[in-house]
Amino acid sequence: MTPAATSRHSLPATLALLAVTATWGSTFFLIKDVLVRVPTLDFLAIRFALASVFMVAIAPRALGRLDPASRRHALLLGGLYGIGQILQTAGLATTPASVSGFITGMYVVATPLLVALLLRTPVPPLTWVAVGLATAGLAVLTLNGFSVGYGELLILVAAILYALHIVGLGVWSRHDQAVGMSIIQIMVIAGICFVATVPDGITLPDRPADWAAILYMAVFAGGLAMIGQTWAQAHLPPTRTAIIMTMEPVFATVFAVLLGGEAFTSRMALGGVLVLAAMLMVELLPRRRVEAEVTHIAV
Secondary structure, eight states: OOHHHHHHTHHHHHHHHHHHHHHHHTTHHHHHHHTTTSOHHHHHHHHHHHHHHHHHHHOTTTTTTOOHHHHHHHHHHHHHHHHHHHHHHHHHTTSOHHHHHHHHTTHHHHHHHHHHHHSOOOOOHHHHHHHHHHHHHHHHHHOSOOOOOHHHHHHHHHHHHHHHHHHHHHHHOOGGGHHHHHHHHHHHHHHHHHHHHGGGOOOOOOSHHHHHHHHHHHIIIIIIHHHHHHHHTTTSOHHHHHHHHTHHHHHHHHHHHHTSOOOOOHHHHHHHHHHHHHHHHHHHSOOSSOTTOOOOOOO
């Protein structure tokens, strides 16, 4: 796809990615409630398995339309994301949720570093300013003290894997292969989660409300969100994608206040403003040679 074509699709892709992050943000208070009764890995395995079934059901021919390169790329990207999920979950066992949220959000810093190192693509200074703003916003939104231990290191590795996933999608994603690539990624993630949880057995939800919540997260925050992200990244640069995705905790805060009964604080407002400012900065940057027009490469 040419830079001009990418530019034409930039706004729709940004809006699609914002819709994805809003959907992810809407799940935080649901996940918190479900995990009281269902172990984390069991929840992830069930969620992504249901997402796989849903995606195959709505697009049964998408896998057959995948070319060999896209199939290989989707397998690799699904593996990165799935292993990241496992490491993040393992780290959560010994890490406060607030610290985990901040460290996971470090993909916003890792992404431009990986773009520069792996793609040999210079990142404009203003983009680094936006990265700094987004990081500060994440810190204000999530941190209440910080220490570094084994759990924190596991989550940091997960954040780097998420950044690799973002960079990989930015390089390999094609709009005509988005659905098929998304299905394979979701299936790989489900497989990895099942492998991780099967030795201890799988605990199924025993409440209709839990099944309804997991189904919502499987269909909207799983399958459809993966399609949206994969399509959007065919038109957006990796670093810009990472900064837009830091809106997830902002949306999570909004939903927690509106639907989860949490009190709104000045800290939430400041963190949200910083993240929003970072997103607007990369959206309003002059389009000279924004790091984005990363040429898609075949491997």
